[in-house]
Amino acid sequence: MKIVVLNGSPKGDISVTMQYINYIQKKFNQHELKIINISQRINQIERDKETFHSIISDIKSSDGVMWAFPLYVFTIHSNYQRFIELIFERNVEDAFKEKYTSILATSIHFYDHTAINYMNSICDDLNMNYFDYFSLHMYDLEKEDIRKNLLKFVQNYFDAIENKVITIKNYNPVKYSPISYIPKIEHNKIDVLNKKIIIVADSLENINLKNMINKFRSLFSKSIELVNLQDIDMKGSCLGCLKCGYNYECVYSGKDDYINFYNRKLKTANIIIFAGTIKYRHLSSTWKRFLDRGFFNTHTPSLSNKQVGFIISGALNQIPNLRQILEAYTQWQRSNLVGFITDEYDTSIEIDKQLHAFACKLIKLSIVNYSKPSTFLGVAGMKIFRDEIWGSIRFPFVADHKAYKALNVYDFAQKKYKSRIINSILILLCKFPSIRKEIYSNRMKDSIIEPLKKILENETV
Ligand SMILES: Cc1cc2nc3c(=O)[nH]c(=O)nc-3n(C[C@H](O)[C@H](O)[C@H](O)COP(=O)(O)O)c2cc1C
Numbered sequence: 001m002k003i004v005v006l007n008g009s010p011k012g013d014i015s016v017t018m019q020y021i022n023y024i025q026k027k028f029n030q031h032e033l034k035i036i037n038i039s040q041r042i043n044q045i046e047r048d049k050e051t052f053h054s055i056i057s058d059i060k061s062s063d064g065v066m067w068a069f070p071l072y073v074f075t076i077h078s079n080y081q082r083f084i085e086l087i088f089e090r091n092v093e094d095a096f097k098e099k100y101t102s103i104l105a106t107s108i109h110f111y112d113h114t115a116i117n118y119m120n121s122i123c124d125d126l127n128m129n130y131f132d133y134f135s136l137h138m139y140d141l142e143k144e145d146i147r148k149n150l151l152k153f154v155q156n157y158f159d160a161i162e163n164k165v166i167t168i169k170n171y172n173p174v175k176y177s178p179i180s181y182i183p184k185i186e187h188n189k190i191d192v193l194n195k196k197i198i199i200v201a202d203s204l205e206n207i208n209l210k211n212m213i214n215k216f217r218s219l220f221s222k223s224i225e226l227v228n229l230q231d232i233d234m235k236g237s238c239l240g241c242l243k244c245g246y247n248y249e250c251v252y253s254g255k256d257d258y259i260n261f262y263n264r265k266l267k268t269a270n271i272i273i274f275a276g277t278i279k280y281r282h283l284s285s286t287w288k289r290f291l292d293r294g295f296f297n298t299h300t301p302s303l304s305n306k307q308v309g310f311i312i313s314g315a316l317n318q319i320p321n322l323r324q325i326l327e328a329y330t331q332w333q334r335s336n337l338v339g340f341i342t343d344e345y346d347t348s349i350e351i352d353k354q355l356h357a358f359a360c361k362l363i364k365l366s367i368v369n370y371s372k373p374s375t376f377l378g379v380a381g382m383k384i385f386r387d388e389i390w391g392s393i394r395f396p397f398v399a400d401h402k403a404y405k406a407l408n409v410y411d412f413a414q415k416k417y418k419s420r421i422i423n424s425i426l427i428l429l430c431k432f433p434s435i436r437k438e439i440y441s442n443r444m445k446d447s448i449i450e451p452l453k454k455i456l457e458n459e460t461v
Pocket residue numbers: 009010011014015016017018069070071072073074075106107108109110111112137138238240241242292295
């Protein structure tokens with residue numbers, strides 16, 4: 001069989017992900033795994049129609065397509081996303097139709113599920129026969145049990161192709177026919193006070209997005225800065241080179257204006273609005289490139305204590321995966337997510353009201369410097385980073401290690417000596433059946449709330 005492997009790593013052949021593909025090829029040498037370096041060659045693929053169409057004809061003549069990619073900032077690399085946009089923009093979806101497809105992802109398991117959900121939904125949109133995914137930690141190849149399971153996964157995938165097994169569709173097509181939003185209501189101006197607000201948008205060609213942004217800006221007493229991503233001088237997308245790991249210095253430092261923009265405009269704002277149009281289940285690849293380039297801050301939160309909101313044109317309510325990515329992004333950045341405003345309402349008046357309430361809330365929460373605690377998205381994500389940076393990837397991420405010490409990220413349970421001592425005593429005492437019975441039957445509920453009651457008692461009215 002001929003399987004086309006679409007490589008999502010900007011590092012091309014010298015990529016972690018491709019070592020897994022090389023391993024699979026070695027073990028299944030009766031089949032051809034044709035690797036195409038998509039992310040690394042995206043400029044050529046986009047510019048040169050012949051290159052693009054030779055990839056498409058490889059896909060047409062293949063028995064299966066493997067999406068093999070590393071995680072980049074909650075999903076796939078921006079160049080890989082651009083390739084997906086090109087498939088739809090250039091109407092070559094038919095080449096993918098009914099092809100048996102699988103996903104092989106490598107990462108440190110930080111939001112690997114959102115990348116997989118996204119790619120699965122794209123495969124469903126392309127009417128492919130989606131088999132399954134295999135999500136690997138970048139160093140899993142060192143583990144024998146995982147290697148064995150990887151081979152079982154691949155064997156099952158090949159069997160599915162040969163036996164034409166029925167596959168399951170996990171995502172319904174997105175249905176989106178928005179109203180034409182035209183602002184209707186005049187509101188009183190909201191006092192900006194000393195708050196610095198910035199809107200970053202990917203393109204203003206979409207009239208609904210443009211009108212929502214204009215309406216939002218018009219709500220304030222002062223002029224609000226709007227930056228179009230197209231106007232920021234970005235020489236390229238993230239290369240995954242990890243030069244930033246030592247001291248946040250990027251390979252593009254001094255070569256384009258991205259870092260200057262990020263540090264001077266975003267980091268100094270009190271309120272940040274990300275605005276964009278949903279394109280094929282994500283914000284555009286232009287947005288993704290912007291987010292990927294933000295990795296010069298490596299794993300250190302760089303937008304702490306800001307109020308963040310999203311103005312989005314598109315069917316966000318039908319794409320909970322994207323909502324989760326954006327929410328998780330704000331929690332990881334330690335900023336406060338104020339909300340999402342979209343054009344999914346029945347009337348322009350409703351959108352006007354939403355935008356007004358949103359603007360008031362942003363200012364109010366900024367004044368009181370409000371920050372809601374993280375949910376599982378932020379708490380669990382940070383624990384992954386904490387363990388990875390303390391452990392196996394402290395080098396090359398030297399800057400993160402310093403920052404994590406300063407930010408008290410290293411809150412390992414084994415350092416909580418008081419609770420360790422109490423636990424040991426209680427576990428020992430519970431070896432006596434009578435004490436165990438007394439604690440588990442009569443004291444449990446009271447003792448759980450004891451520390452909370454102490455706070456209540458000490459708090460003044
Ligand atoms: C810019 C950048 C962003 C990354 N983002 C994530 C991420 O969001 N989640 C994750 O688990 N790993 C993330 N990683 C780690 C990579 O996914 C992981 O190292 C992967 O195995 C690299 O594969 P490659 O060498 O094939 O590119 C990121 C790495 C880089 C360089």
